[in-house]
Amino acid sequence: MAVPAARPAPLACAHCGLPVGVGGTRRREQGGEHAFCCLGCSIAWRMAGRAAGEGSEAAVYLARIALGFGLSAIVMLIQWVHYIDPEAAAHPSFVAFSPLAQVLASTPVLLVLGVPWLWAALQGLRAGRVGTDLLVALGIFAGYGASLVTLLRGEHEPLFLDTVTSLATLIAVGRWLEARAKERATSGLRAFVSGAARPALRLVPGGEPERVVASDLAPGQRVRVLPGEKIPADGVVREGRALVDEASLTGEPLPRAVGPGDGVRAPCVPLDGPLEVEVTAVGEGTLLAEVGRVLERARQERAPLERLADRASAVFVPLVLLLSAWVLWRDLQAGADAATAVVGALAVLVVACPCALAIATPLAVTAALGRLAERGILVRSGAALGALPRLSRVAFDKTGTLTEGRPEVDALVPCPGVGEDELLVAAASLEAHSEHALARGIVAAAQARGLALEPAREVHVVAGRGIEGWVGPAGAEQRVQVGSPAWLGAPAGGGQVAVRRGERLLGTLALRDRPRESARAALAGLAAEGAEVRILSGDTPAAAAAMAQQLGLPPGAAEGGLLPQDKVDRLAGWRGGRRSAVAFVGDGLNDAPALAAADLGIAVGSGTDLARETAAVSLLGDDLSRLPALLKAARRTRAAVRWNLFWAFAYNVAAVAWAVLAHPAPVLGALAMVLSSLFVIATSLRLRARLSEDLGAGEGGLGGPAAVPWPAGAGGNVPAPEAPPIGIPGGPPGP
Amino acid sequence: MLTLLLTGLLGSLHCVGMCGGFVLALDRPGRVPWRRLAVQGSFLLGKATTYVLLGALAGLLGTALARAPWLAAAQGVLAVVAGVAMVMAGLQLLGWLEAFPVGSLFGPGSAWDRASRSVAEARSVAAPYALGALTGLLPCPLVYAFLASALATGSLAQALLVMAVLGLASMPALLLVVLLGAVLRPSRRAVVVRAAGVVVVLLGLVTVARGVAPGWLHLHHVP
Numbered sequence: 001m002a003v004p005a006a007r008p009a010p011l012a013c014a015h016c017g018l019p020v021g022v023g024g025t026r027r028r029e030q031g032g033e034h035a036f037c038c039l040g041c042s043i044a045w046r047m048a049g050r051a052a053g054e055g056s057e058a059a060v061y062l063a064r065i066a067l068g069f070g071l072s073a074i075v076m077l078i079q080w081v082h083y084i085d086p087e088a089a090a091h092p093s094f095v096a097f098s099p100l101a102q103v104l105a106s107t108p109v110l111l112v113l114g115v116p117w118l119w120a121a122l123q124g125l126r127a128g129r130v131g132t133d134l135l136v137a138l139g140i141f142a143g144y145g146a147s148l149v150t151l152l153r154g155e156h157e158p159l160f161l162d163t164v165t166s167l168a169t170l171i172a173v174g175r176w177l178e179a180r181a182k183e184r185a186t187s188g189l190r191a192f193v194s195g196a197a198r199p200a201l202r203l204v205p206g207g208e209p210e211r212v213v214a215s216d217l218a219p220g221q222r223v224r225v226l227p228g229e230k231i232p233a234d235g236v237v238r239e240g241r242a243l244v245d246e247a248s249l250t251g252e253p254l255p256r257a258v259g260p261g262d263g264v265r266a267p268c269v270p271l272d273g274p275l276e277v278e279v280t281a282v283g284e285g286t287l288l289a290e291v292g293r294v295l296e297r298a299r300q301e302r303a304p305l306e307r308l309a310d311r312a313s314a315v316f317v318p319l320v321l322l323l324s325a326w327v328l329w330r331d332l333q334a335g336a337d338a339a340t341a342v343v344g345a346l347a348v349l350v351v352a353c354p355c356a357l358a359i360a361t362p363l364a365v366t367a368a369l370g371r372l373a374e375r376g377i378l379v380r381s382g383a384a385l386g387a388l389p390r391l392s393r394v395a396f397d398k399t400g401t402l403t404e405g406r407p408e409v410d411a412l413v414p415c416p417g418v419g420e421d422e423l424l425v426a427a428a429s430l431e432a433h434s435e436h437a438l439a440r441g442i443v444a445a446a447q448a449r450g451l452a453l454e455p456a457r458e459v460h461v462v463a464g465r466g467i468e469g470w471v472g473p474a475g476a477e478q479r480v481q482v483g484s485p486a487w488l489g490a491p492a493g494g495g496q497v498a499v500r501r502g503e504r505l506l507g508t509l510a511l512r513d514r515p516r517e518s519a520r521a522a523l524a525g526l527a528a529e530g531a532e533v534r535i536l537s538g539d540t541p542a543a544a545a546a547m548a549q550q551l552g553l554p555p556g557a558a559e560g561g562l563l564p565q566d567k568v569d570r571l572a573g574w575r576g577g578r579r580s581a582v583a584f585v586g587d588g589l590n591d592a593p594a595l596a597a598a599d600l601g602i603a604v605g606s607g608t609d610l611a612r613e614t615a616a617v618s619l620l621g622d623d624l625s626r627l628p629a630l631l632k633a634a635r636r637t638r639a640a641v642r643w644n645l646f647w648a649f650a651y652n653v654a655a656v657a658w659a660v661l662a663h664p665a666p667v668l669g670a671l672a673m674v675l676s677s678l679f680v681i682a683t684s685l686r687l688r689a690r691l692s693e694d695l696g697a698g699e700g701g702l703g704g705p706a707a708v709p710w711p712a713g714a715g716g717n718v719p720a721p722e723a724p725p726i727g728i729p730g731g732p733p734g735p
Numbered sequence: 736m737l738t739l740l741l742t743g744l745l746g747s748l749h750c751v752g753m754c755g756g757f758v759l760a761l762d763r764p765g766r767v768p769w770r771r772l773a774v775q776g777s778f779l780l781g782k783a784t785t786y787v788l789l790g791a792l793a794g795l796l797g798t799a800l801a802r803a804p805w806l807a808a809a810q811g812v813l814a815v816v817a818g819v820a821m822v823m824a825g826l827q828l829l830g831w832l833e834a835f836p837v838g839s840l841f842g843p844g845s846a847w848d849r850a851s852r853s854v855a856e857a858r859s860v861a862a863p864y865a866l867g868a869l870t871g872l873l874p875c876p877l878v879y880a881f882l883a884s885a886l887a888t889g890s891l892a893q894a895l896l897v898m899a900v901l902g903l904a905s906m907p908a909l910l911l912v913v914l915l916g917a918v919l920r921p922s923r924r925a926v927v928v929r930a931a932g933v934v935v936v937l938l939g940l941v942t943v944a945r946g947v948a949p950g951w952l953h954l955h956h957v958p
Contacts, residue, residue: 062865064861070784070785070864070868071784073784074787074788077891077895084891085794085891088890088893091892101899108780
């Protein structure tokens with residue numbers, strides 16, 4: 001089943017961005033209502049000072065934890081006196097003073113730490129959700145209440161105040177630590193912010209350039225970007241030449257040479273010369289913002305495995321409550337005193353940690369998505385990431401994907417009686433108005449020969465076949481068609497592009513399309529990962545076969561002469577089965593149906609918006625060698641998720657069993673719970689580190705923008721090397 | 736116990752010097768009275784907590800020492816130490832000794848300073864508590880005097896009690912500071928402080944004497 005492209009976005013935790021699942025809570029803060037996935041996140045969020053304007057809010061929660069810590073230490077000390085100094089403990093004034101002191105010390109702790117949990121639990125109950133907060137709040141207030149009852153009865157035993165306060169403090173610390181760690185795991189995704197506040201220098205025609213921020217810009221306006229500054233919005237270079245570092249967007253370490261007419265994107269940085277850029281998209285319309293949005297959605301979607309974990313959690317908590325009540329009953333029946341029985345029940349409540357189950361999957365997936373995004377690999381959802389390890393076959397589009405998409409005219413094959421120039425002029429005049437990948441090469445060839453192009457009108461695309469229009473000076477136009485030989489009746493065996501003027505077939509053009517440098521390595525890597533590689537091309541079978549040979553594939557691996565529908569049919573034929581999936585790698589408009597038809601669509605280059613929308617994975621930039629790394633990363637993530645889930649599940653079963661059977665001190669239970677969460681988090685952080693290693697910074701790169709040794713020329717006219725082009729459209733889209 | 740309390744009450748005038756500043760900084764006169772009280776109470780509770788925790792350390796140490804045969808001698812020494820510390824406190828009040836030997840441990844730039852600065856501005860009922868807890872760590876001869884006494888008791892329970900008394904005893908004085916802070920003129924305040932200084936010095940001397948002479952035990956015995 002193909003991975004779906006869109007689904008309504010569920011609520012995200014305002015702190016860590018993970019989905020607000022079963023145990024979620026909502027809070028009203030200054031600046032509106034925020035939702036958090038757990039109390040720890042709401043605490044950590046305020047501690048990080050993100051509440052509107054209050055820088056020292058962070059200290060507030062630290063203060064609360066300090067209060068809990070200090071006072072529970074006192075309560076514990078008072079209890080300790082019994083063990084350390086029995087003589088003094090027996091003294092009547094101590095006996096009178098100790099319970100009162102304990103209550104005085106523990107009440108503030110309950111109020112400051114316990115009440116928020118109670119509140120969150122009640123809110124959850126009202127929404128029909130049962131979560132860990134309920135367990136903890138119940139345990140703590142039950143213990144407190146039981147102690148008060150004891151005191152009101154005039155007795156001095158049993159008192160649980162030391163347990164209750166230390167529990168409250170320990171759990172608060174644990175929650176806060178969890179939230180901090182979660183934040184670090186998701187930090188990779190936060191790099192993609194739209195930067196609305198980025199400074200920009202707007203050029204005013206006939207006036208002084210004015211300093212504005214990125215959000216003030218509008219399409220059509222021009223900005224000047226100095227070397228080292230970030231380009232504030234997507235646009236087209238109008239003046240200046242520079243090497244632009246695009247690592248922050250595509251993860252590619254090699255800077256790209258740009259000049260007038262080339263597209264550039266925020267937040268890339270020109271390295272060695274100023275650029276004057278005409279804005280085409282700002283703020284939310286930039287590619288950067290789109291990447292951020294995609295990642296947001298990806299983070300929030302709950303993959304099938306996560307929903308299973310959610311349901312398990314929802315069942316788990318009531319089960320634990322029942323078990324706890326049963327333990328209480330059991331102990332009382334067995335003749336134990338109330339103190340022991342309550343402590344036993346408390347331990348069961350506290351040791352269970354459904355939160356580990358809930359964060360097991362999201363944490364690993366989010367960490368992986370973040371790392372991949374930093375490397376320019378945009379995976380749209382956790383489900384897509386989960387489908388990747390199942391790939392058994394990868395089909396590539398040829399032109400523009402495996403090749404650089406800038407084919408050059410290799411040879412002209414005119415029909416008898418037709419001159420080469422005549423053939424070229426007819427083709428180029430028409431192609432000058434085309435967006436097609438072949439157009440530039442044809443026009444460039446004509447320009448190289450110094451040929452003057454004729455004007456053309458009413459140029460339109462004939463789907464799957466070519467383009468046609470009226471070419472010639474006004475009053476003497478002739479219909480010209482440029483396209484597939486089959487369509488125009490050209491004999492096979494000539495060039496790939498036929499040209500017809502009026503009724504005459506002028507001849508064909510042979511085009512050579514260079515494969516990308518990274519293609520060979522990518523295909524070899526994919527084969528090493530166990531995926532079979534195929535090429536599906538709209539180009540002639542001969543060209544397809546030649547490409548296969550160039551890239552080291554067996555002859556049968558490439559198919560040419562395919563119309564878009566044919567590609568869809570092929571892919572549909574290969575699909576199916578849970579054990580194997582087929583991916584299609586392509587770019588460009590005519591790949592959209594194929595991208596949708598495959599189990600997994602992978603769009604290459606910044607491509608066209610449509611391709612990106614339909615594809616489950618977008619590879620920003622043109623480094624295909626990342627594909628094997630992507631597969632590997634997906635496999636690692638899957639392993640990490642499985643491990644996390646297994647652990648979380650096994651821990652809960654074992655821990656609850658331990659608590660029911662072994663009667664541990666509740667404090668130990670709380671400690672175990674915190675440790676289990678930290679374990680899951682540690683696995684995810686380790687995954688992140690391993691992925692960093694795997695994905696790396698690309699082979700043979702210059703090692704980052706700082707290493708670029710080009711001298712800064714005056715006015716930025718530096719002769720730049722031929723750096724591999726990125727498939728960014730070279731001008732405003734649309735005819 | 737009563738004498739201890741009395742000592743604390745009088746000695747706490749010394750606290751006014753150091754902690755008075757914090758207390759006044761925490762107070763915001765525009766607020767509702769109960770809120771101001773809550774803030775002060777929270778601060779004092781924090782300070783008391785620190786004292787009690789320090790007392791626990793002293794008490795544990797004391798119980799360890801209690802087994803030693805030289806306990807009687809140790810207690811005598813401790814009483815002398817306590818007395819000397821109190822004399823120092825009194826002299827500080829009188830202005831003859833430099834006050835607040837803060838040093839680099841608690842001065843600007845230190846961890847203590849940063850922690851207390853960030854906490855002082857937070858707007859939660861727990862924040863003054865944290866500030867109070869931090870304040871309790873400041874070097875204060877009176878605290879040391881009480882700690883010595885706590886150590887001398889040789890018992891955890893009694894040590895806790897001694898420090899709790901200190902915490903309790905410093906409350907009235909500091910609350911008065913808030914209440915009268917605006918009312919008392921500086922010159923009047925100086926007189927009060929001087930008087931307190933004299934009393935504290937005398938008390939300190941008495942404590943030293945008791946440490947030297949045999950009959951001091953009952954001062955530390957829980958009645």
